[in-house]
Amino acid sequence: MRNLLKNSCLLIIIVAFATCNKEYEVPKEIVIHDFVWKGLNAYYLHQDKIADLADTRFNSDQQLNTYLTTFTDYNSLFSSLLISTDVKSTLIEDYNTITEPALRTAFTNGLEFGIIAEPNHAENVIGYVTHILPNSDASSKNIQRGEFFYAVNNTQLTRTNYLDLLINGANNLSLQMANFNGFVVTPNSKTVALEKQNYSYTPTFLEKTITINSDKIGYLAYNNDFSKNYINDLNNTFLSLKNQSVNELILDFRNNIGGGSFAENISQIASMITGQFTDQVFIKEQWNSKAQSWFLANQPDSLLTKFPEKLDATTTINSLQLNDVYIILNGANFKGSSAIELLINSLKPYINVHIIGAQTAGNNTGSITLYNSIDYDFPLRNMTHTVALQPIVLSFLNKNDQTYTTGFSPDIALCPNEDALNLGVLGETSEPILNRVLNYISTGNTGTNPTCNPSNLEYLYNSISAQRTNDNGVFINQNLPNTI
Numbered sequence: 001m002r003n004l005l006k007n008s009c010l011l012i013i014i015v016a017f018a019t020c021n022k023e024y025e026v027p028k029e030i031v032i033h034d035f036v037w038k039g040l041n042a043y044y045l046h047q048d049k050i051a052d053l054a055d056t057r058f059n060s061d062q063q064l065n066t067y068l069t070t071f072t073d074y075n076s077l078f079s080s081l082l083i084s085t086d087v088k089s090t091l092i093e094d095y096n097t098i099t100e101p102a103l104r105t106a107f108t109n110g111l112e113f114g115i116i117a118e119p120n121h122a123e124n125v126i127g128y129v130t131h132i133l134p135n136s137d138a139s140s141k142n143i144q145r146g147e148f149f150y151a152v153n154n155t156q157l158t159r160t161n162y163l164d165l166l167i168n169g170a171n172n173l174s175l176q177m178a179n180f181n182g183f184v185v186t187p188n189s190k191t192v193a194l195e196k197q198n199y200s201y202t203p204t205f206l207e208k209t210i211t212i213n214s215d216k217i218g219y220l221a222y223n224n225d226f227s228k229n230y231i232n233d234l235n236n237t238f239l240s241l242k243n244q245s246v247n248e249l250i251l252d253f254r255n256n257i258g259g260g261s262f263a264e265n266i267s268q269i270a271s272m273i274t275g276q277f278t279d280q281v282f283i284k285e286q287w288n289s290k291a292q293s294w295f296l297a298n299q300p301d302s303l304l305t306k307f308p309e310k311l312d313a314t315t316t317i318n319s320l321q322l323n324d325v326y327i328i329l330n331g332a333n334f335k336g337s338s339a340i341e342l343l344i345n346s347l348k349p350y351i352n353v354h355i356i357g358a359q360t361a362g363n364n365t366g367s368i369t370l371y372n373s374i375d376y377d378f379p380l381r382n383m384t385h386t387v388a389l390q391p392i393v394l395s396f397l398n399k400n401d402q403t404y405t406t407g408f409s410p411d412i413a414l415c416p417n418e419d420a421l422n423l424g425v426l427g428e429t430s431e432p433i434l435n436r437v438l439n440y441i442s443t444g445n446t447g448t449n450p451t452c453n454p455s456n457l458e459y460l461y462n463s464i465s466a467q468r469t470n471d472n473g474v475f476i477n478q479n480l481p482n483t484i
Contacts (some may be wrong), residue, residue, distance in 0.1 A: 003328065013180075017088045022359075023113050026061075026065075027065060028084060028149060028384070029069075029250070029254070030065060030068045031071060031372070031382065031384060031385065032372070032385055032387050033068040033069075033071060033074050033077055034064075034065075034068060034462065035089070035372040035382070035389075036074050036077050036078050036081070036240075036387075036389065037053070037064065037068060037077065037081070037371075037390050038483075039370045039372075039376065039391070040078075040081050040292075040329060040391060040435055041053045041055070041448060042080075042291065042376075042391070042483070043287070043291055043370065043376075043391065043393045043480075044081070044084075044089070044288065044289065044390070044391050044392070044393065045287070045288055045365060045394060045395065046083045046086070046288070046392075046395050047288045047290075047390045048289060049083055050081055050082075050083065051310040052067070052080070052081060053081055054361060055290075068192075069093075070347065074091070074387065075091060078091045078389075082391075085117070086392065088363075088365065088367065088392050088445075088471075088472050088473050089367070089388055089390065089391040089392050090255070090385065090389075090390045090391075090472065091387065091388075091390075092369075092385065092388040092389070092390060093387060094386045094387075095350070095369075095371060095378075095381075095386050095387070095388035096386060098230065098388065099368060100227060100229070101225055101227040101229060101259060102229075103200060103201075103229050103256075104200070104201040104224055104225070104229075105198065105199060105200050105201065106200050106201070106386055107171075107196050107197070107198055107199070107243070108133070108136065108196055108197070109136065109137045109138050109173075109194035109195055109196045109197070110132055110133035110134065110136020110137050110138035110139055110194075110199065111129065111132065111133075111136075111138045111143070111166075111175075111194060111198060111463075112129070112130045112131050112132070112255075112464055113127050113128060113129055113166070113462075113463050114127070114128050114130055114417075114420060114459065114460075114461060114462045114463070115127055115128075115157075115162055115361045115459075115461035115462075116128065116420055116457045116458060116459055116460060117457070117458035117459045117460060118150075118185055119182070119183055119184075119455075119457070122149075123157055123158045123159055123160070124152055124156060124157065124185075124459060126148055126157065126178070126180060126185055126423070127148065127149045127150070127157060127158045128146070128147070128148050128149075128180075128192055128420045128423075129143060129144060129145050129146060129147045129148075129149075129160070129168070129216070130145060130418075130423070130462065130463070131145050131205075131255070131426055131465065133199065133201070133202075134198055134202050134205065135199075135202065135436050136197070137194055137197050138194055139193075140368045141192050141193070141194065142190075142192065142404045142415055143175070143177075143192045143194075144425075145423050145424075145425060145426060146423040146424070146425075147177060147307055148177065148178045148179065148180040148185070149175040149176060149177050149192075150176060150177075150185055150187060151175070151176035151180050151187075152165040152166060152169070152173050152174070152175060152176070153165070153169075153170070153173055153174055154174075154176060159394065159460070162461070163461075164279040164321060164406060167463075170315060171195060171196040172193070172194070172195050172196075173190050173193075174189065174192065174194070175192045175194065176190075176191055177190035177191065177192065181420070181421075182421050182454075182455035182457070183455070189217065190251050195265070197208055200353060201223065201224055202235065203224060203230045203233030203234060203237070204220060204221070204222055204223075204224075204234065204237050205221040205222060205223040205255060206219070206220070206221040206243070206252075206426060206427050207219070207220050207237050207240065208225070208427050209241065209244045209246060210429075210438065211437060212441070212442050213442065215247060215248050215441060215442065216244060216245050216247055216248070217245050217246065217247075217248040217249070217250060217438065218241040218244070218246035218248065218249045218250065219250045219252065219427055219434065220237065220241070220249070220250065220251055221252040221254070221255065221427065222234075222251065222252065222253055222255075222256050223255040223257070224256065225256075225257055225258060225259040225261070225469070226258075226261045226262075226265050226266065226269070226339045227259070227261070227262075227265065228262075228265060228424065231265055231268055231269075231311060231317070232311065233438050234269065234272065234413055235268075235272060235311060235315070235317060235318050236318070236344075238272040238317075238318040238319070238320060239318040241320060242319070242320055243320050245251055246320055247322070248322070248324060248326070248441050249273060249320060249322055249324075249325050249326065250326045250327075250328065250434070250437055250438075250441075251325060251326070251327050251328065252328045252434070253328060253329060253337075253340055254329070254433075254464075255325065255464050256337070257464070257467050257468045257469060257472055258337040258338075258339065258342075258412065258468050258469050259367055259468075259469035261337075261338060261339035261342075261473075261474045261475065262367065262475050262476065262477070263396075264305065264308075264340065264476075264477070265339075266283075266339055266342050266346070266474065267282045267283065267305050267306070267307060267308055267346075268311055269343060270282055270307060270343060270346060270347055271307050271308050271309065271317045271319055271348070272317055272318060272319055272320065273319075273320060273322055273351075274307065274319060274320070274321065274322060274347070275317065275319020275320065275321045275323050276319075276321050277307045278306075278307050278308070278309045278349050279306050279307060279308060279309070280307055280350075280399070281304055281305075281398075281399045282305050282306055282307050282346045282398075282399070282411065283305035283342070283346050283396055284303060284304060284367065284396070284397040284398065284399070284401065285303040285304075285394045285395075285396065285478075286394055286395045286396075286397055286403075286463070287303075287393060287394045288393070289425060291393070294481060298481070299479065302320055302478060302479060303444050306477075321377060322351060323351050324351060324352040324353075324354065324441075325347065325351060325352075325353055325354070326345065326354045326356060326441065327343075327353065327354065327355055327356065327357075328357060328433060328437065329356065329357030329358065329360065329410070329414075331356065337363070337376045337471075338363035338365075338471050338473045338474050339359070339409065339470050339474055340360075340363070340431055341360050341363055341364065341404055341408065342364075342396055344360075344366070344400050344404075345396065345402065345403065345404045345408075346396070346398045346399075348398060348402070349398050349399040349400045349402075350399075353413075353450060354411045354412075354440070355408055355409070355410045355411050356411065356412045356414060356433065356436075357410050357412075357413075357414050357435055358410060358413065358414060358416070359407050359408070359409055359410065360404075360407035360408045361407050362396050362404055362406050362407035363471060363473055364396050364403045364404045364405055365391065365392040365394065365395055365396070365473050366392065366394045366395070366396055366473060366474050366475065366476045367390050367391060367392050367393060367472065367473050367474070367475050367476075368390070368391075368393050368394075368475065368476055368477075368478055369388055369389070369475070370388060370389040370390070370391070372385070372388075374482045374483050375479075375480050375481065375482045375483070376480050376483075377480065390472070390475075392473060393410070394476070396474070401471070411440075412418045412436060412437065412440060412446050412447070413449055414433065415450060415452035415453065416452065416453075416459075417452075417453065417459045418432075418433070419439075419450075419453070419454075420457060420459075421457075432450070459465055
């Protein structure tokens with residue numbers, strides 16, 4: 001909105017302030033400052049906790065302008081108007097950079113790996129293979145998960161050179177392999193030559209069905225974001241699982257990179273898992289008090305996301321009709337992302353959601369993109385600048401008005417790191433985490449927590465963690481009212 005009320009005007013609170021007579025012209029040197037303050041005053045989730053964002057803070061446009069001019073730049077103004085714990089709200093200098101996530105590609109040899117310190121050595125490190133990307137150069141070579149390497153191009157890996165050699169180095173390299181028992185590194189005669197190539201990530205890393213007694217257990221390891229780029233492919237994967245009569249489902253998100261998350265996409269994934277709750281409430285939105293009041297009075301249905309039946313007008317969601325889902329969490333130390341936490345919370349009133357991992361972070365807020373226009377939407381934006389705001393504007397609740405500020409506790413607790421000495425084969429019962437989940441499905445027994453890091457290894461790096469995007473939360477689309 002562009003104006004503050006004059007003292008002689010009738011106070012009408014819709015979202016922030018409105019005006020009742022002539023339009024007020026914002027001085028051009030503080031146009032962006034004005035947009036920042038008014039956008040946050042209207043929609044910032046924690047508006048009521050910031051004294052300088054209070055509706056009663058200024059009595060006139062002139063008072064607001066005087067305040068705004070005390071900030072030499074709009075970035076410092078923006079930062080000053082956020083609560084101290086807010087690390088998600090963002091000011092975008094150029095809204096032209098806000099685009100849908102592109103299909104995930106890389107220039108890579110397909111080796112994903114971790115790095116640990118060599119025991120009893122101050123500088124040397126060892127690499128271990130966490131997995132190999134399908135259809136990559138490495139997938140055609142004699143190398144697999146769980147193997148160790150100690151050198152690249154006959155140069156010993158150290159704490160200071162491993163990134164340069166493995167990530168930033170030559171397009172062609174050779175790995176010198178080794179045996180490692182947790183204490184001693186023993187070079188062997190094996191060498192693996194790898195070449196970086198242009199690579200397009202497969203929508204799904206691994207999908208298979210495991211039969212145990214009467215259960216047909218679908219196992220889906222997912223390694224991409226939750227953007228629209230992969231929703232159709234994911235829907236096709238669920239069709240494959242459906243055609244195999246899957247009645248239990250394990251979603252393995254250990255290698256998911258996050259990002260690109262919209263609430264709509266999460267609701268579609270939820271309908272793939274279920275399908276028996278079409279058009280029932282999946283998500284409720286809780287905005288700041290004045291925005292919430294306006295939505296409830298004028299467009300209450302816009303605060304609800306329901307289980308969809310279709311991806312679009314012509315594409316039906318392939319649903320498994322399940323009553324249980326088992327989620328292996330992703331992220332550093334197996335913590336879940338905002339998108340996965342939203343999926344967990346929103347499904348919980350309907351089905352049994354079993355969590356395998358660590359206590360999650362409690363990222364229960366959603367964001368929206370605001371442009372400098374009368375409805376904060378793109379078409380009528382102020383053309384004199386390209387600044388946009390992406391503040392957190394709401395908390396997510398489920399059907400039962402439950403949220404998750406403290407996160408979720410796991411049903412099966414995992415160690416902070418997978419045991420580099422006992423990785424097993426992904427998708428097979430030799431893989432310790434999957435094996436434990438399969439036993440849990442079959443018996444209901446969570447099993448005995450393993451001794452974490454029995455060899456006291458120092459874990460230094462994981463190539464997947466380095467690829468994960470900053471978790472800026474889940475975004476929503478919302479029609480906002482005009483402010484004039």
